[in-house]
Amino acid sequence: MTTDNATAVPAVSARDTPPATSLALDHLSWSVGGAVIVDDITMHVTEGEFVALIGPNGAGKTSLFNLVSGLTRPTAGTVTLSGVDITRHAPHKRARLGMGRTFQTSSVFADLTVGANVGLAVQARTGESRRFWKRAGADGGPETAAALELVRLSHRADAMAGDLSHGDKRKLELALLLARRPRLILLDEPMAGVGAGEIGELTTVIRDVHREQGCTVLMVEHHMEVLLDMADRLAVMHHGALLAFTDPDSAMADPAVQAAYLGDGA
């Protein structure tokens, strides 16, 4: 609400404050066996932004994710997370600083219920004692319930995780990630292997997670129809380099982007 008092304060308004940078990649490169796979990428992602990383097969998207999450080390350049240079940090250290990468199916215990899986992930973060865990019960408490609700899996809380459909497994993996309260999440082709009938709801869940948690999202996806209405910006890679990093309409209208897709038949 605007008041006379408010105008009298020589305050810096929200509009004057530049948005904080969540993830900054500066001149990031990765070469292997003499081949340049990631080529001098500079890209600054704003706090809370949803960025879709696209490009033809083999463009280097997963390789870039590996550099961001710490699975591989760059040949040159830096990775900065919320102002901290993490270029040399191991993946677990990046996770502790708020970076989450999904869809490592190994993190799901197939023989435990959906609720117990999320409950354990919550417990792993909070370090609650076994005693508390018992007291919280098989559903793991209110945080577990909230995470399941957000990913639209409440009705499957008592199902065995191994019995879930591909789409529901992806939702569970998102809930497990949320239990760690990440500030930045990296999603590499979350729709891969998911049936056409489940893509719409999974898209809605990813959008809800982004909106309600306020976290920054960097997502690789080939389903363009999914990306165009959820991404704030598209980052387009081709032959390891960043061709465009702008709003979806401008990116898709860029002749260099169109040529990259046509040229590779992707």
Ligand SMILES: Nc1ncnc2c1ncn2[C@@H]1O[C@H](COP(=O)(O)OP(=O)(O)OP(=O)(O)O)[C@@H](O)[C@H]1O
């Ligand atoms: N460890 C590696 N050693 C050698 N070459 C590699 C290695 N990892 C990736 N590459 C090569 O780097 C290029 C980029 O691969 P990457 O998997 O990053 O592409 P992508 O954009 O994720 O493709 P897709 O859309 O198919 O998932 C490919 O030519 C790939 O063969």
Ligand SMILES: [Mg+2]
């Ligand atoms: Mg890939």
